[in-house]
Amino acid sequence: MxxxxxxxxxxxxxxxxxxxxxxxxxxxxxxxxxxxxxxxxxxxxxxxxxxxxxxxxxxxxxxxxxxxxxxxxxxxxxxxxxxxxxxxxxxxxxxxxxxxxxxxxxxxxxxxxxxxxxxxxxxxxxxxxxxxxxxxxxxxxxxxxxxxxxxxxxxxxxxxxxxxxxxxxxxxxxxxxxxxxxxxxxxxxxxxxGTQASTAIALDALFTGERVFGAAIAAGALSVDALKGSAKPFDARISDLRGQPGQVRVAGAIRALLDGSAIVGSHARCGRVQDPYSFRCQPQVMGAALDLLANAARTLTIEAGAVTDNPILFPDEDDAISGGNFHAQPVAFAADTITMALCEVGSISERRTAVLIDPKMSGLPPFLVTDPGVNSGLMIPQVTAAALVAESRSLAFPASVDSIPTSAGQEDHVSMAPNAARKATQVARNSAGIVAVELIAAAQAVDLHAPLTTSTALQSLHARVREISPAFETDRYWAGDMAALQAAVLDGALGTGQNFLD
Structure with missing residues (x-):
C-alpha cells in the first residue's frame, strides 16, 4: 500500500x-x-x-x-x-x-x-x-x-x-x-x-492519452516502413537545431523504432525526396502535442496535492480566510490542452492511413487488398477514422472559455473544468480508435513488402497487431478487429513501452 x-x-x-x-x-x-x-x-x-x-x-x-x-x-x-x-x-x-x-x-x-x-x-x-x-x-x-x-x-x-x-x-x-x-x-x-472531480477526470484523460500517444508513435513508425518512407527526417541534427523538447524526444523514439529495418535499407538510394507531412513531420506535430501533454501533467500534478476548498484554515493562528482556490481554471486549461493535443494525434494518424490505402500515394494495392473491386479492403475503416477525427475536432473547442454565471450572480465566472475534462476523455478514446485503424493498415502494408522485413522493434509491434487482427486477402467483418485494437491501445499494450510524460 x-x-x-x-x-x-x-x-x-x-x-x-x-x-x-x-x-x-x-x-x-x-x-x-x-x-x-x-x-x-x-x-x-x-x-x-x-x-x-x-x-x-x-x-x-x-x-x-x-x-x-x-x-x-x-x-x-x-x-x-x-x-x-x-x-x-x-x-x-x-x-x-x-x-x-x-x-x-x-x-x-x-x-x-x-x-x-x-x-x-x-x-x-x-x-x-x-x-x-x-x-x-x-x-x-x-x-x-x-x-x-x-x-x-x-x-x-x-x-x-x-x-x-x-x-x-x-x-x-x-x-x-x-x-x-x-x-x-x-x-x-x-x-x-474542491477540484477533485475535475482533476480526477482530467488525469484519467491524461494517462489514457499517454497510452494513445505511445501507440501513435509506434504506429507512425510502422507506417513509415509501410510507405517505404525516408528515415532522414528523424535525424537528430534536424530536431536539435529547432530545440523543441517534444520534437527531440519523438524523433529519437521513431529513430529507435526504425533502427535495423531492412525495408528502410532497401530504398536508401531511391529517387524519392520527400514524404507527405503526416509521415515526415511526425516529430514536429507529435512533439508539440507531447509538450502540451507535459505541461498539462505539470498542472494536474500540482493540483492533485493542492488545498482547494474554502475557507482555508490556518490552525496556528486560528484564522480562516475565504479565497478562491476552488476555481478550477488551471484544470480547465490543462484539460483543454489535452483535448487539443490528442485531437492532433488522431488527425495525423488518420492522414497516414489515408495515404497508405491510396494507390496513387503509396504505390500499394487500392485499400491494401490484393483483389480490389470485389473487395473493398480498408476503405470503410478509414472512413470510420475520419468520422472520429471530425468528432474530436468538434469537441476541441475549449470549454475553459465558456463561463456562465451561477448562484444568483455570486459565482459570476466559472471554469467549466469538468466539461473540459470529460471532452478530453472522449477524444482520447476517439484517437485510440483512429490509431487502431492505422495499425491495421500499416501491418497490412508491411506484409505486402515481404520478404523485406521491418526492424526488430516494429516486428514485435506487428506481431501484437496480428494476434488481434490477422492479415487479410478478402473482405471480412471489421468492427471486432477495430474494437479489440482500440482496447489494446487504451490498455497500453501497443505502445513503445515507455511513459512519455516521465
Whole structure:
C-alpha cells in the first residue's frame, strides 16, 4: 500500500493511483488534519462569524447560523448540492477522486475530523465506490455536485457500488457495518469545495492519452516502413537545431523504432525526396502535442496535492480566510490542452492511413487488398477514422472559455473544468480508435513488402497487431478487429513501452 505525503505528490505516484493501487495518508497528514479540526472547534467556541463554519453559503454568506443548527447546516448543504445528472463517472475515476480528496484534506487546512478521513479511506479499503453522476459541476466553488454525491453516499443517500454490486447507499452502509456519517461545523463545505472531480477526470484523460500517444508513435513508425518512407527526417541534427523538447524526444523514439529495418535499407538510394507531412513531420506535430501533454501533467500534478476548498484554515493562528482556490481554471486549461493535443494525434494518424490505402500515394494495392473491386479492403475503416477525427475536432473547442454565471450572480465566472475534462476523455478514446485503424493498415502494408522485413522493434509491434487482427486477402467483418485494437491501445499494450510524460 502506498503511503501518501500530500505535500510531495509526483506524476508516477498519480499514475499508480489511477491504476488502482491501494493508498492511505501518512501519519503526519493525520496530525495536521486533527490540528485543523481543533482550530474549527476554537473558532466556533469564540463566537466569531466565519463563512462556511457558522454562516450560510454563496449569496447567503451573510446569514449567521445559530450554534444549535450547525449540524443541520452541513447536512442540508450536502443534500441540496446532490443534484447531478448523467451517466455515472467510471469507477476508477471516482476512486481516484476519493484519493485526491484525501490528499487535499491531508494538507491540514480544511478543518475536518479524522473520523471523516477514516470514512473516506474506508470506501477505498472496502472497494465501496459511490455512484456519482458525471454532469452538474461548472468547476468553480468546487466540483459541488459530484463531491456532494460522494459525501451523501456516506450519509446513506444515493447508491454505492460495493465490489461490483450497486445497491442503495443505506443498504450498502448496513452491509459494510457502518453508521451513516454525521458532519460537524465546516466539514460539509470542506468536502464539496474542491477540484477533485475535475482533476480526477482530467488525469484519467491524461494517462489514457499517454497510452494513445505511445501507440501513435509506434504506429507512425510502422507506417513509415509501410510507405517505404525516408528515415532522414528523424535525424537528430534536424530536431536539435529547432530545440523543441517534444520534437527531440519523438524523433529519437521513431529513430529507435526504425533502427535495423531492412525495408528502410532497401530504398536508401531511391529517387524519392520527400514524404507527405503526416509521415515526415511526425516529430514536429507529435512533439508539440507531447509538450502540451507535459505541461498539462505539470498542472494536474500540482493540483492533485493542492488545498482547494474554502475557507482555508490556518490552525496556528486560528484564522480562516475565504479565497478562491476552488476555481478550477488551471484544470480547465490543462484539460483543454489535452483535448487539443490528442485531437492532433488522431488527425495525423488518420492522414497516414489515408495515404497508405491510396494507390496513387503509396504505390500499394487500392485499400491494401490484393483483389480490389470485389473487395473493398480498408476503405470503410478509414472512413470510420475520419468520422472520429471530425468528432474530436468538434469537441476541441475549449470549454475553459465558456463561463456562465451561477448562484444568483455570486459565482459570476466559472471554469467549466469538468466539461473540459470529460471532452478530453472522449477524444482520447476517439484517437485510440483512429490509431487502431492505422495499425491495421500499416501491418497490412508491411506484409505486402515481404520478404523485406521491418526492424526488430516494429516486428514485435506487428506481431501484437496480428494476434488481434490477422492479415487479410478478402473482405471480412471489421468492427471486432477495430474494437479489440482500440482496447489494446487504451490498455497500453501497443505502445513503445515507455511513459512519455516521465
Amino acid at each position: 502506498l503511503t501518501l505525503d500530500p505535500r510531495a505528490i509526483d506524476l508516477p505516484t498519480l499514475r499508480r493511483l489511477w491504476a488502482g493501487e491501494d493508498a492511505r495518508l501518512d501519519s503526519a497528514a493525520m496530525e495536521r488534519i486533527a490540528s485543523a479540526a481543533a482550530a474549527v472547534d476554537r473558532i466556533v467556541a469564540g463566537g466569531e462569524s466565519v463563512y462556511g463554519i457558522n454562516t450560510g453559503f454563496g449569496l447567503l454568506a451573510n446569514t449567521r447560523i445559530p450554534d444549535d443548527r450547525l449540524a443541520d447546516l452541513q447536512t442540508n448543504l450536502i443534500l441540496s448540492h446532490s443534484a447531478g445528472l448523467g451517466e455515472p463517472l467510471p469507477r476508477h475515476v471516482t476512486r481516484l477522486m476519493i484519493v485526491l480528496k484525501l490528499l487535499g484534506l491531508g494538507r491540514g487546512h480544511s478543518g475536518v475530523r479524522t473520523s471523516v478521513i477514516d470514512a473516506l479511506q474506508g470506501l477505498l479499503d472496502r472497494d465501496a465506490i459511490p455512484v456519482i453522476p458525471s454532469q452538474g459541476s461548472v468547476g468553480a466553488s468546487g466540483d459541488l455536485a459530484p463531491l456532494a454525491h460522494l459525501i451523501a453516499a456516506l450519509m446513506g443517500h444515493g447508491s454505492i457500488d460495493v465490489a461490483g454490486t450497486t445497491m442503495p447507499a443505506a443498504a450498502a452502509l448496513q452491509a459494510l457495518g457502518w453508521e451513516p456519517l454525521s458532519l460537524g461545523p465546516k466539514e460539509g463545505l470542506a468536502l464539496i469545495n
